[in-house]
Every structure is written in C-alpha cells, then in structure tokens.
Amino acid sequence: MTQTVDLTNCDREPIQFLGSIQPEGFLVAVSTDWIVQHASANVGAWLGVEADAMLGQPLVLQVGEEVLHALRGRLQLALLNDSVERIFRMRFRPDGPLLDVAIHMSGQSIIIEGEPSEPGGDLDGSSMVRAMIGRLQRAPTFDHCCREAARQLRMLTGFDRVMVYRFDVDGAGEVIAESTARGVPSYLGLRYPASDIPVQARALYERSWLRCIVDVDAAPCPILPPAGPHTPPLDLSMSVLRSVSPIHCEYLRNMGVAASLSVSILRRGKLWGLFACHHLAPHRLSLERRTAAELYGQMFSFLLESVERDREAAYEADARQLHNRLMALIAENASPMENLAELREEIGRFIRSDGVAIVLGGQIALHGSTPTQDEMLGVIRALNRAHASTVFATTEIARVHPPAADFAMRAAGMLAIPVSRKPRDYIIFFRKESWRTVTWAGNPEKPVEPGPNGVRLTPRKSFAAWKETVHGQSTPWSDADLRIADSLRVTLMEVVLRLADLADEERRAFRARQELLIAELNHRVRNILALVRALLAQSRTASDSVEEFADIVGGRVQALARAHDQLTAVNWQPTPLRAIIHAEVAAYLGGKVDRVHIEGPEVLLSPQSFSVVALVLHELVTNAAKYGAFADRRGQADVRWWMEDDGQLVLTWRESGGPPVQAPTRQGFGTTIIERSIPHDLKGEAEVTYALSGLRARFAIPAPHATLAPTREAAKPQGSHAEVAEDVRVDGPVLLLEDNMIIAMSAEDLLLKLGAARVDSVASVRQALMAIQAEAPALALLDVNLNDETSFPVAERLRELGVPFLFATGYGETSVFPPEFHDTIVLRKPYDSEQVRKALAALRKSGG
Incomplete structure (x- = not known):
C-alpha cells in the first residue's frame, strides 16, 4: 500500500456512480423516447419482466399507456422544477402491488424508481408538516426550536435518534440538538471532523434534500447493464434508492447504527446542517413519509432563513442606531482622544470585550483587561503590517505577534478597527484567554486506519468522546461582531475626519446652549425665590410665634417639594392625581391613612396644575389636622373625583366625625390658597362650605389640565376560574x-x-x-x-x-x-x- 492514507481518500470516492441501488425497490432508466436503457437486477419481482428482457424495448410494453401517460406528466413537472417528482400508490400492472414512484432527469436518461407504498395510505403529509411547523414558530429561542424540531421529526419517522447537526465554516460538525428513544446513547454536544461527511457527499446534500439507508447490511442490487467502455455509468445523484458507499456503511456499523435518514438543512442554497436520523435496527420508511420529512426539512430551512433575516435586520438596525449615536455623541472637546474615549461605552454595548485600547495620534488609552502600554507598541507594529482599510480579527494574537503569548491571560484575542490612514489609528477590542474543552466523537487526529476496503479507509471504530482542551485563545469573534466592526470602521473614520472641523462649531453651539441654560435657570430660580418670598410674607400674619411660623412655611415648602419630586420623577410629564393625595395624607397622618377614603378614576394632572392642586390639598389636610376631622381620633375625610361630560375634573372634599366647624373670622393665607388658587392659576372653580358637621369643598379643574389615564387591564381576582385550589403534580x-x-x-x-x-x-x-x-x-x-x-x-x-x-x-x-x-x-x-x-x-x- 504505497498511497498515502489520509482523510481525502473519502473525498475522492465516486458515491454517485456506484452502479447499484438499495434492494427495497427497483430502478428503470429510459431514453428520452422512452426506450429502456438500464434496469435493476430485481425489476422482475416488481414488473414481472426480467431486466434482460426489458433492455432495448419501449417501456410502454411493460407498463401500458395509462401508466406511461402519468409518468410523462410528472416528468414535465420535474423538468420545470429541476427536481424529483413523486406519484404515490400507483400500480404499474393491474395485478401488481401499490407503489410509490419517483421520476427525474439525469443527463440524457429518465430515471424511474419504485418501492412499496405505506400500508393504509392515509398519510396527510402537508397537514401534518403545517401543524409541526406551527409549533416551531412558537418556540421562544432558536435552541428550543432545534430541540423541538428533532423531537417532531423523530415522532414523524420513528427513528431511535434524531440529531440537528450543524456545520462549521471548516466543514466540521456539531450535534446542537437531539431527541432519542429510551436507552439510546446521546451524541449531543459531540463534534465530528469534516472528513466524516466528505466534500462530494456535502455537495449531494445541497442538490438532494433526502438520503435514506434502510439496512446497512443489505446487499446492493446492481444496475444492468453495468458500466463499460461504451456504457457510461448512470449518475444517481438525485436517486432516492441510490446504494450506499461501503465506507459509509462501515462507519454506521461502527456506531451501532443499522438504518439512517438524512434531511438537508439549507440556508440561501448552501448546506447549513442536517437532520441526522439513526435506528439501531433496519428501518424502512415509505417514500410518502420520506417526502413529508423532506417537506419538513424544507420548511425548517425557510424558518431558519427567516430567523437569519430577522437577525440581519436587527443587526442593520443596531448598526444604524450605533452610527447615529456615535455621530450624536461627538463631544465638544478639541481632543480627538478624549472624544473617542467617551464613545467607548457606547461601542461596548454592541461588541462584547474584556478590554479596549484607543490608539490615536501617537497616544494610547487603555481600559479593562489589555496589554500594557509597552506591550501595546508591539501589537500596533503587528497591526501596521496589515491592510489599513480592513478590520482585523483573531482569537490568538500570538499567531501574528508571538510575544503576545506572555499576556494571553489578559488579552488572547483582538478585534482591531482602523479609524484613519495616517497615522495608523485604531480602536482595539481585547478578549481574555478562554479555556475551551472541545468534545470530539473520537480522536480527530487519528480518525481512520487502512482496512479491508483496499486503499480506501475504514472509518474510526471508536465513537467515545475524546476531549481536547484549547489554551491561548479567546472566544471567537462572531460574524455579527465583524459586520458591526466594519460598519464602525466607516463611522469612526468619518468621526475622526470631522472632529477637527466640528470642534469650533460645537464649542460655539455649546456656549450658546450654556447661555440659554443659564438664562432659563436664572428665570426659574427667580420664580422660586418669588414664590418663597410670597409664602413668607403671607404666612407671617397667621403665626403667633417663630416656631409656628417655621412650621407653616416649612409645611408649604415641603408640599411644593413633594409635588416637584413626583413631576421630575416622570420627566415633567402628566402625573396621577392619586399620587399627590396619598403623599399629602401620608405626610400628615403617617400610619392613619385609613381615615381618608379615596375614590375616583385614574386621572393625570398636567405639570402646571399639579403643584397648584398639591398646595390646595396640603392646606386642606393641614386645616383638618388643626381644626377639622383630623383634630380628634374619630374624624374622617372623604375625597372623590370624576370626569364631567365636558372633560373637566370635579374633586370634592368632605369631612365628618370631627369637632363642630365654624367659618373663619378672617381670611388667612391658607384659606386664600384653597379658595383662589385653582380659579386664578387654572381658570377653574372652587367652592368651600363650612358646615357644622365638617368642611366641604368642591373644585372644578378645566379639561386641558386633567385627562383620564390610559386604561390598564385589570388584574385577575384571586380565586378566579383559571386557578386551581389544589396544586396537583405528577410524580415519576x-x-x-x-x-x-x-x-x-x-x-x-x-x-x-x-x-x-x-x-x-x-x-x-x-x-x-x-x-x-x-x-x-x-x-x-x-x-x-x-x-x-x-x-x-x-x-x-x-x-x-x-x-x-x-x-x-x-x-x-x-x-x-x-x-x-x-x-x-x-x-x-x-x-x-x-x-x-x-x-x-x-x-x-x-x-x-
């Protein structure tokens, strides 16, 4: 054996020209004028005519005009769609069995394959797949979707193990989801080298969605006549019964698998992964049920593309948002270094990293886990050798700069974004070393050995997990990271180029804004001082001592402060009336808030009216505490409000249970606030009645100052029909x-x-x-x-x-x-x- 034995031996195996089919059905190849060119050796068992007798004869002699008509119609669809078309539950001869038939064009030959139909014949594949895909669309995450997809396909096909197998960019694969029958070993999380599914097999998976192996030990049925000098072999790339490579059969036997089904998962026409189905015993799936599985794989692929499109749309939206944010955050400072440093947190929201270095104009700013200033000089020299206009990413800096191995614990991988041409300026994201344990299905360095198949290979005989620990590398930079980085490169170069020109303009705008802010602040401070001065002046006459004066003024200022606190908490937006009532009552009654009955819809007060109403309620509560319902232990107050048809808010205050009430002998400042604030400041109405049983007040606030809050869905009451009194659980x-x-x-x-x-x-x-x-x-x-x-x-x-x-x-x-x-x-x-x-x-x- 002089040939070098490596993984490329499998890549050179002509798996589409093996010249045989699986024995579960038959194959007939005819010319474009429907003369039989090839037939499988077992065709006599299905059509009652041996292969030798059929060769060179018109197919119509064996199947009749009606069957030939149906086949011609399906072939027309196959040519239009460049696909394999099927006919289910068809008889080639009156006394023959019901067959599922597949027909397609291969070169200049028409390939017709038949196999037994599924007993019963009531499979509604399209409805079943539609229901299955509907469940997938409700999956909360992509991982959950893959697990559910594997479970559904296992129930559809009856296989013992169904895996979702995803390919990496290097051709290696990983089992990312799995569903298994009880007692079947799990392969979830295992990785397989690219050689396990050779190049030509992956190419066929892109052309044909489905590949089924009924029994790895079944002897293949030859196609007659065999290939020869003047008889080229049939290209069975799209055949549904194509026989199996001996190497692949050996591979499956070593895994303990007797039957398999592969359903392609494509993304944009390229092989993304497979549904890999295994059975521990021979397992035949009818063509009709395989077609349902194929449709399921196609729909899952479309769902995957939809998810990818959503991700890309989200990425583009994030990139636009980031661009806009960066342009909006260009600071007024003249120093570009300081400007970019302020943008670091904004950029970090989109690209996860452990540290960031900003290299600008010969200066280096470091943040987080990074190389030192001296170590950065070597990293920059290595980056300067790269192309100035492209993003550079690596999970192992030591590959391009060997001294980086010394600081891999702090910075093992980097993503460098050039932000100018001269001098070379960068924003560099660093990631720490990440120790990763890769679990291979067997040792990937020695997966095969020469065996009984001549110079071809016997697949590895051990599928026990083989773990490899990777050091000196960071977690990989994702495609999304690279796309965002490239978008950032364009944006940041624009930022750097514009900073110098914008600096003066921005400083002028800043000064103008500052002057406007100072003027507004001065105006507000003057108003506040004027209000406090008025409170001081008006409260003086109602006080008999310094202490009482301080209490009165302090209470009124506190009422205003509470109102302003609630306004600023919602950015000066309309604020609930109920909130200020609770605040004022709680401030004076403490834990006795049950002495006030509050009733009314959710109403929002405008910022202008909120302070006025707060001061009025403060005076009502204060007077009730001094002279009215709250002056003893029995008194109560009833506060109600409603919206009139004309949109105005009506608020009533009614005290009861307190000492007898008498009208004041003089008009104090508190009474003035109650009776005049709302009419004067809000153009509303105020009416106060000093009844002996308790003070009564009615206020009307015009529509522009009060609105109903948006309706919120009421919470379900406790003990609703949806609840179950007894928490019943299933054990075991x-x-x-x-x-x-x-x-x-x-x-x-x-x-x-x-x-x-x-x-x-x-x-x-x-x-x-x-x-x-x-x-x-x-x-x-x-x-x-x-x-x-x-x-x-x-x-x-x-x-x-x-x-x-x-x-x-x-x-x-x-x-x-x-x-x-x-x-x-x-x-x-x-x-x-x-x-x-x-x-x-x-x-x-x-x-x-």
Whole structure:
C-alpha cells in the first residue's frame, strides 16, 4: 500500500456512480423516447419482466399507456422544477402491488424508481408538516426550536435518534440538538471532523434534500447493464434508492447504527446542517413519509432563513442606531482622544470585550483587561503590517505577534478597527484567554486506519468522546461582531475626519446652549425665590410665634417639594392625581391613612396644575389636622373625583366625625390658597362650605389640565376560574398512549409541565405493553380509540399492576366501555392543563 492514507481518500470516492441501488425497490432508466436503457437486477419481482428482457424495448410494453401517460406528466413537472417528482400508490400492472414512484432527469436518461407504498395510505403529509411547523414558530429561542424540531421529526419517522447537526465554516460538525428513544446513547454536544461527511457527499446534500439507508447490511442490487467502455455509468445523484458507499456503511456499523435518514438543512442554497436520523435496527420508511420529512426539512430551512433575516435586520438596525449615536455623541472637546474615549461605552454595548485600547495620534488609552502600554507598541507594529482599510480579527494574537503569548491571560484575542490612514489609528477590542474543552466523537487526529476496503479507509471504530482542551485563545469573534466592526470602521473614520472641523462649531453651539441654560435657570430660580418670598410674607400674619411660623412655611415648602419630586420623577410629564393625595395624607397622618377614603378614576394632572392642586390639598389636610376631622381620633375625610361630560375634573372634599366647624373670622393665607388658587392659576372653580358637621369643598379643574389615564387591564381576582385550589403534580414517568402525533406532542408538553419525570409516547397497544414490561409507569394517559383497536387491554394490564390511569376520548358516550371501566375518570378531547389537573385531583381523591 504505497498511497498515502489520509482523510481525502473519502473525498475522492465516486458515491454517485456506484452502479447499484438499495434492494427495497427497483430502478428503470429510459431514453428520452422512452426506450429502456438500464434496469435493476430485481425489476422482475416488481414488473414481472426480467431486466434482460426489458433492455432495448419501449417501456410502454411493460407498463401500458395509462401508466406511461402519468409518468410523462410528472416528468414535465420535474423538468420545470429541476427536481424529483413523486406519484404515490400507483400500480404499474393491474395485478401488481401499490407503489410509490419517483421520476427525474439525469443527463440524457429518465430515471424511474419504485418501492412499496405505506400500508393504509392515509398519510396527510402537508397537514401534518403545517401543524409541526406551527409549533416551531412558537418556540421562544432558536435552541428550543432545534430541540423541538428533532423531537417532531423523530415522532414523524420513528427513528431511535434524531440529531440537528450543524456545520462549521471548516466543514466540521456539531450535534446542537437531539431527541432519542429510551436507552439510546446521546451524541449531543459531540463534534465530528469534516472528513466524516466528505466534500462530494456535502455537495449531494445541497442538490438532494433526502438520503435514506434502510439496512446497512443489505446487499446492493446492481444496475444492468453495468458500466463499460461504451456504457457510461448512470449518475444517481438525485436517486432516492441510490446504494450506499461501503465506507459509509462501515462507519454506521461502527456506531451501532443499522438504518439512517438524512434531511438537508439549507440556508440561501448552501448546506447549513442536517437532520441526522439513526435506528439501531433496519428501518424502512415509505417514500410518502420520506417526502413529508423532506417537506419538513424544507420548511425548517425557510424558518431558519427567516430567523437569519430577522437577525440581519436587527443587526442593520443596531448598526444604524450605533452610527447615529456615535455621530450624536461627538463631544465638544478639541481632543480627538478624549472624544473617542467617551464613545467607548457606547461601542461596548454592541461588541462584547474584556478590554479596549484607543490608539490615536501617537497616544494610547487603555481600559479593562489589555496589554500594557509597552506591550501595546508591539501589537500596533503587528497591526501596521496589515491592510489599513480592513478590520482585523483573531482569537490568538500570538499567531501574528508571538510575544503576545506572555499576556494571553489578559488579552488572547483582538478585534482591531482602523479609524484613519495616517497615522495608523485604531480602536482595539481585547478578549481574555478562554479555556475551551472541545468534545470530539473520537480522536480527530487519528480518525481512520487502512482496512479491508483496499486503499480506501475504514472509518474510526471508536465513537467515545475524546476531549481536547484549547489554551491561548479567546472566544471567537462572531460574524455579527465583524459586520458591526466594519460598519464602525466607516463611522469612526468619518468621526475622526470631522472632529477637527466640528470642534469650533460645537464649542460655539455649546456656549450658546450654556447661555440659554443659564438664562432659563436664572428665570426659574427667580420664580422660586418669588414664590418663597410670597409664602413668607403671607404666612407671617397667621403665626403667633417663630416656631409656628417655621412650621407653616416649612409645611408649604415641603408640599411644593413633594409635588416637584413626583413631576421630575416622570420627566415633567402628566402625573396621577392619586399620587399627590396619598403623599399629602401620608405626610400628615403617617400610619392613619385609613381615615381618608379615596375614590375616583385614574386621572393625570398636567405639570402646571399639579403643584397648584398639591398646595390646595396640603392646606386642606393641614386645616383638618388643626381644626377639622383630623383634630380628634374619630374624624374622617372623604375625597372623590370624576370626569364631567365636558372633560373637566370635579374633586370634592368632605369631612365628618370631627369637632363642630365654624367659618373663619378672617381670611388667612391658607384659606386664600384653597379658595383662589385653582380659579386664578387654572381658570377653574372652587367652592368651600363650612358646615357644622365638617368642611366641604368642591373644585372644578378645566379639561386641558386633567385627562383620564390610559386604561390598564385589570388584574385577575384571586380565586378566579383559571386557578386551581389544589396544586396537583405528577410524580415519576408517565406512559402516554396516543396515535395522533400532534396531540401526543401537546400532551407530552402538558404532562412535563405538571412535573412528570419523563413521558414515554407510544401509538399502539403492542408498543404500550412493551413499554410497561420494560418499566411500569407512575401514571398512564390512554386514548381509548386508536386506529383499529382500543386501549382497554393496556388498561387491564395497568390495573393488574396497580398503576393509576386516565382515559381520553373524543366520543361523547362511555356506555361502550367494558363494565369494569365505567367508573374510570375520562378526559374529553380537546383537553387542556386545567382539565388534566382536575382529573388528577379526582384520581388522587378516589385513591387511584
């Protein structure tokens, strides 16, 4: 063996020209005038005519005009779509079996393949796939979507293991999601080198969505006549029955796999990954069901592209936002270094890093985990050797600058954005060393050895996890990081070029804004001082001592302060009336706020009216505390408000239970505030009545100053119908017998949310009894009516074992139940979590 044995041997294997098919069906190749050119050796078992007798004869002699007409029509569609077209449940001869037929064009030959139809023939693939994709669209995250997709495809195909296998840029792959039957080993998280799926195999996956292997040990059926000097081999790239490479069969045997199905996942026409399905025993899937799986893969690919488009749209929106933010944040300072340093946090929101270096005009500013100033000089020299107008990214700085190995713990990877040409200026993002453990399916350095297949390779015989720890590297920079960095490069170069020209203009604008701000501040301070002066002057006459004067003035200033606090908390926006009432009452009554009854809709007061109303309420509360309802322990106040038809707000204040009230003998400042503030400042109305039983006041605030708040959805009252008094949980594994896949998946989710440790879904009585024999469940949910049987035998076995169970049925009557099951709790379809909870609670109470 003189040839070098490496992974490229597999890449050179002509897998589309193997000259044979899998024995589960037959193949006939005809010319464009429908003369038989090739036939599989087993065609006689299907068409009643041996291959040698068919060769060179018109196909119509074997299949008849009607079948030929149907084939011609499908071929027309295949040529239009450049695809493989199918006909399901077709008979080639009156006494022949029902066949699923695939037809396509390969070079100058028409390839016709047939295989047995699925028994029953009632598969509604399009409806099933539509329901499955609908569930995927509701997945909250992409990872959850992939896990759900693997689970759904396993239920559709019946394979023991279904993996979502994603390719990296280097061709290596990783299992990112998985669904397995009980007892099947998991490959989740394992990585496989690019050689496991050779180049030519990946190319075929891009052309043909589906690849099925029924039995790796089945002997291939040859195509006659075989390839020769004057008979070129058939190109079976798009064949649904194409035989399997011996190397790949050996590979699957080493994994303990007897049958497989691969469904391509494409993104923009390129291979993104695969649904890789494995079965531990031979497993045949009808062409009709494989077609449903193919449609599912296509729809998943479209969903993936939709997610990618959403991500790209979000990226573009982020990039535009970042550009706008950066241009808006160009500071007024003349120093470009200082300007860019102020932008560092804004940029860091979009590119995750552990440290940032800004290199500008010979100056270096460092932030976070970075090389030192001296170490940066070497990094900059290395960057200067790169092209000045491109972003440079690496996960291992030491590859381009060997001394960087000494500071890898602080900065192992970098993303450098050039922001000028001369001198070379950069913004550089650094990431620390990230120790990563890569779990390979076997040692990737020695995956194969020469074996019994001549100079070809025997695939690796061990699929045990082989772990490799990677040092001296950071976490990779994503495509989004690079795209944002390139967008930043353009934006930042524009920033740097414009900084010098804008500096003077910005400084002038800043001075103008500063002068305007000083003038506005001066105006507001004067108003505040004038208001305080008026409060001092008007409060003086109502005070008999310095202490009382200080209390009065302090209370009024505090009322204004509380109002301003609430206004500034919402950026001087309309503020709830209820908030100022609570604030004033709490300030004077402390923990006795229950002495004030407050009732009214959610109303917002304008900033102008809020301070006025706050001061009025302050005086009402203060007077009530001194002379009115709050002066003793029994008094109360009733505050109500409503909106009139003309839009004005009416607010009433009514005291009761306090000492007798008398009208004041003189008009004090507090009374003036109550009676005149709203009419004078808001052009509203105020009416005060000093009734003996308690003070009464009515205020009307015009529409521009008061509006109803937007309606909010009321919270559900406690003890609503949606709640369940008893928290019913499921303990242990649950057996679910349901023959409808979509209902089964929904029921699985429901039971898992109720605490089930595991849900084993089966679709027939035989499968259910086998599952019970393997492990008795803690609970069972049994669909009564299956395709052609009932679940009563399963219920009898569960009752023998003492396992509680529930029935589920879409029929209205239970009189058809055997007498021993008349008292069993039955769920009526469609059922939800509330019905299941109630049923479980009833089951628990009955002792079942």
